Amino acid sequence: xxxxxxxxxRAMATxxxxxxxxxxxxxxxxxxxxxFDLLDKSxxxxxxxxPNSDVSQLARLAPGERLRVGEPAFACLQIAKQxxxxxxxxxCPTPAAxxxxxxxxxxxxxxxxxxxxxVSGRLEFDLGAIxxxxxxxxxxxxxxxxxxxxxxxxxxxxxxxxxxxxPEAQGWSCGLGDDDSPHRIYLSNASLxxxxxxxxxxxxxxxxxxxxxxxxxxxxxLADTAAESDALSTACMVxxxxxxxxxxxxxxxxxxxxxxEEGPRAIGNRAVPVRA
Numbered sequence: 609x610x611x612x613x614x615x616x617x618r619a620m621a622t623x624x625x626x627x628x629x630x631x632x633x634x635x636x637x638x639x640x641x642x643x644f645d646l647l648d649k650s651x652x653x654x655x656x657x658x659p660n661s662d663v664s665q666l667a668r669l670a671p672g673e674r675l676r677v678g679e680p681a682f683a684c685l686q687i688a689k690q691x692x693x694x695x696x697x698x699x700c701p702t703p704a705a706x707x708x709x710x711x712x713x714x715x716x717x718x719x720x721x722x723x724x725x726x727v728s729g730r731l732e733f734d735l736g737a738i739x740x741x742x743x744x745x746x747x748x749x750x751x752x753x754x755x756x757x758x759x760x761x762x763x764x765x766x767x768x769x770x771x772x773x774x775p776e777a778q779g780w781s782c783g784l785g786d787d788d789s790p791h792r793i794y795l796s797n798a799s800l801x802x803x804x805x806x807x808x809x810x811x812x813x814x815x816x817x818x819x820x821x822x823x824x825x826x827x828x829x830l831a832d833t834a835a836e837s838d839a840l841s842t843a844c845m846v847x848x849x850x851x852x853x854x855x856x857x858x859x860x861x862x863x864x865x866x867x868x869e870e871g872p873r874a875i876g877n878r879a880v881p882v883r884a
Contacts, residue, residue, distance in 0.1 A: 610629050610630040610758075610774050610775045610776075611629070611633075612627050612628070612629045612774060613627065613628050613629075613631065613633050613636040613637065613640075614626070614627045615627075615628075615636075615637060615640035615641075615644075617644040617647065619644070619647050619648055619651050619743075620647075620651050620655070620739065620740055620743070620763075622740070622763060622764035623762075623764055623765075624644070624647060624761070624762065624763055624764075625760075625761070625762040626640040626643055626644070626747070626751075626759065626760075626761055626762075627759060627760040627761075627762075628640060628751070628756050628758065628759050629758040629759070629773075629774035629775070630758045630774060630775050631756055631758075635756075636756065638754075639750075639751055639754040639756045642750060642754065643747040643750050643751055643761075646743075646746055646747055646750055647743050647746075647747060649680075650680055650739070650742070650743045650746060651743070653677075653678050653680050653681045654680070654681060654684060654735050654739045654742070654743075655739075656704075656732070656733060656734060656735070661681075662675075662677040662678055662681035663681065663733045663735065665677075666724055666726070666731045666733060667730060667731055667732050667733070669724075669726035669730075669731055670726065671726050671727060671728050671729070672725075672726065672727075673725075673726055674718070674723050674724065674725045674726070675723060675724055676721060676722055676723045677722060677723070677724060678722070679722060680742075680746070682717070682719075682722045682723075682724070683742070684735060684738065684739060684742045684835070685701070685717060685724065685733070686717055686719070687738065687742065687835045687836075687839075688701040688735065688738050688839070689701075689717060691738065691835075691836065691839035691840070691843075694855065694858060694859075695839065695840065695843035695846075695847070695855055696847075696851065696855065697815055697816055698814070698815070698816070698842075698843035698846035698847045698851070698855075699737065699738075699815075699839040699840070699842050699843040699846075700712065700815035701733050701734065701735055701737075701738065702715075702731065702732055702733055702734065702815075703734060703813045703815045704732050704734040705729060705730060705731075705732040706813065706815070706818040708730070708732065709729050709730060711728075711729065712729065712815060713726065713727070713728055713729030713730055713731050713732070714727035714728045714729065715727055715731055737812075737838055737839060737842040738835050738838050738839045740763040740764065740766075740767055740834075740838060741763070741767050741769075741799065741801060741833070741834030741835040741836070741837060741838030741839070742834070742835040742838075743763070744761045744763055744767060744769040744799070744834035744835075745769065745833050745834050745835055747761055747769075748761060748769055748771060748834075751771065752771065756771075757771050757772045758771055758772040758773065758774055758775070759771040759772075760780045761834075763834070766801060766802050766803070766841075767799065767800070767801040767802075767834050767837065767838055768780075768782050768795065768799065768800045768801070768834075769798075769799040769833075769834040770782075770795040770796060770797060770798060770799070771796075771797060772796065772797065773794070773796045777794075778794040778796075778882055779793075779794030779795050779796040779881065779882065780794065780795050780796070781793075781794055781884040782794075782795050782800050782884075784800075784802075784828050784865055784871075784872045785802075785826070785867075785872075791871050791872050792883065792884035793830075793880070793881040793882065793883055793884060794881055794882040794883075794884055795830075795881060796881075797832075798830055798831070798832060798881070799830070799831050799832065799833055799834040799836070799837040800828060800829070800830050800837060801828065801829050801831075801834065801837035801838045801840070801841040802826065802827065802828040802829075802841055803826070803827055803828075803841040803842055803844060803845050804825060804826035804827065804845075804867070812842060812845045812846070814846045815846075816846075825867050826866075826867035827841055827844035827845060827864060827865065827866050827867065828841060828844075828864070828865040828872065829841040829844060829862065829863070829864050829865075830862070830863040830864075830865070830878060830881070831859075831861055831862050831863075832861045836862070840855075840862060840864070843855065844864055844866070849866070849875070852864060852875060853875055853876075856875060856876040856877070857876075857877065860877045860878055861878055862876050862877075862878060863875070863876035863877075863878035863880065864876055
């Protein structure tokens with residue numbers, strides 16, 4: 609079995625880990641550091657807690673005003689808008705706005721100029737439910753450029769993104785639940801994200817009502833990208849099971865696991881990965 613080199617970093621108010629397999633340790637460390645540098649740059653552009661970030665500047669727009677943003681922020685917002693539509697607004701990048709205004713703000717994107725138009729309200733973006741996944745996707749792209757295709761990336765324990773498996777392995781063993789969970793699957797070139805009420809309580813709002821989302825105690829989403837799995841795992845907490853089934857039917861690469869007394873139950877058309 610090839611040696612796996614782990615590296616750790618603190619960003620976006622959580623813990624990130626990079627594990628690289630089938631590489632010389634010094635080179636793996638250089639690649640991991642490059643990915644962490646990219647992560648820090650992403651945080652500086654996406655965090656609403658950074659006064660000069662693109663997201664903070666968007667919050668200062670008045671209706672009718674437009675702002676050109678950096679490519680990473682625009683790309684993340686583009687995915688967020690796509691996932692908002694795909695989940696029937698069960699996922700929304702502006703839920704915090706309901707705490708200071710009666711309705712969600714409206715906004716438009718202009719790809720040709722990488723600009724964002726504030727249509728109505730105040731654009732209080734909170735990308736916590738997709739920004740970390742977006743950062744993992746960008747880190748994965750960089751690691752592949754460094755010719756380190758066998759990797760596992762972790763964001764705060766709630767999101768995992770895998771590349772190729774280590775040599776001679778079926779995949780990266782990932783738990784549906786706590787680190788010592790007996791419910792495990794092998795992942796390869798896929799992402800797994802989870803949301804639940806156990807750690808932070810009813811912290812997820814239903815953007816359609818402004819009320820806490822209490823549909824599921826815990827849910828996980830398997831997708832091709834971490835941005836998708838992050839957004840969908842949040843939507844899982846909001847949607848009725850019938851709605852969730854209809855949302856997942858749009859894309860055969862999406863698979864949900866809902867927590868039950870008998871263990872995680874799969875919903876969706878994607879094949880369930882090999883069980884560990």
